[in-house]
Amino acid sequence: MLRWGLIGASRIASSYMIEAMRAQEGADVLSVLSTDVARGARFADENGIADSYTDLDALLADDRVNAVYISTTNEKHHAQALAAIAAGKNVLCEKPLAMSLADACEMVKAAADKGITFATNHHLRNAGTHLAIKDLISNGRIGDVLSARVFHAVNLPEHLRGWRINDASAGGGVIPDITVHDADTIRFHLDEDPVDVVAKSGTSGMGEGVEDSVMSVWSMPSGAMVQTHESFTHGFAGTGIEFHGTRGSIFAQGVMTQEPVGTIRLVDSNGETAVSYENHNLYKRSLGVFTQAVAGTGRPSADGVDGIKSLAVALAVREAARSGRQTTVDYGGF
Known part of the structure; x- marks a missing residue:
């Protein structure tokens, strides 16, 4: 209890x-x-x-x-x-x-x-959409993953702005706010950690001393490439994630969210199939898994090492954008 x-x-x-x-x-x-x-x-x-x-x-x-x-x-x-x-x-x-x-x-x-x-x-690890996507990848439905794309450019609501757009000392900026989530989501789906990244960031109308938009490309140990786009300023872009493999592709839209919503399509040699998923509350699932871990059963859906590694990717993206150079991801020995 x-x-x-x-x-x-x-x-x-x-x-x-x-x-x-x-x-x-x-x-x-x-x-x-x-x-x-x-x-x-x-x-x-x-x-x-x-x-x-x-x-x-x-x-x-x-x-x-x-x-x-x-x-x-x-x-x-x-x-x-x-x-x-x-x-x-x-x-x-x-x-x-x-x-x-x-x-x-x-x-x-x-x-x-x-x-x-x-x-x-x-939280995204606990979404029914992402659990369904992970099952598709793990079960080989799209074969070997060749590439992934995350589009997570949104319009940050006014009530959430404040320090996120104007206070670097408090951890503001789109990279620690959204890129870190996308890093964790990619790691969750592919069960591997990015090796190095290239990136470009900037301000597109909201950032006050911090970046409000960033695009990056990550190299994975398997040879897969990942492309990501995060922003605070895109009101109509929609969000989603795609995985493209040797046997098929997954297209998921509206799934980079705190709510149990969105659509998933599997496209392969048999055509296009809508993928169903459980629409449970993401946070209730997360807290249930955490409670079980405290009781000695299993591990949290995202433990501390996951937090370290997803932060490490975000820090590498920020450094790559700052320096203009390919940056190796430092996981601090984890």
């Missing part, structure tokens, strides 16, 4: 995570941390949470809390996760895990040394 403390009074917590936590048998959310007293109290009242704190140590001192969910701005994740780990709490941390690869590695190693469950909140 997980008793959660929320580190961050965030929109994703109120919109998705609290419901998913409480959907697990015997689970509840006991407390929330916010640096703003009034905001924390209001968040707690609106979400039926008993305790609101401005001091992290006070939240972690509650022995009833045995798991925390970290959804603060990116630069805070490292210190908050280490404090929670030291207090013996299981940790589910938003992506990206940290601002640097070294910090992310330290978090994951600390959790392993403490013997607690540590996971990264990469």
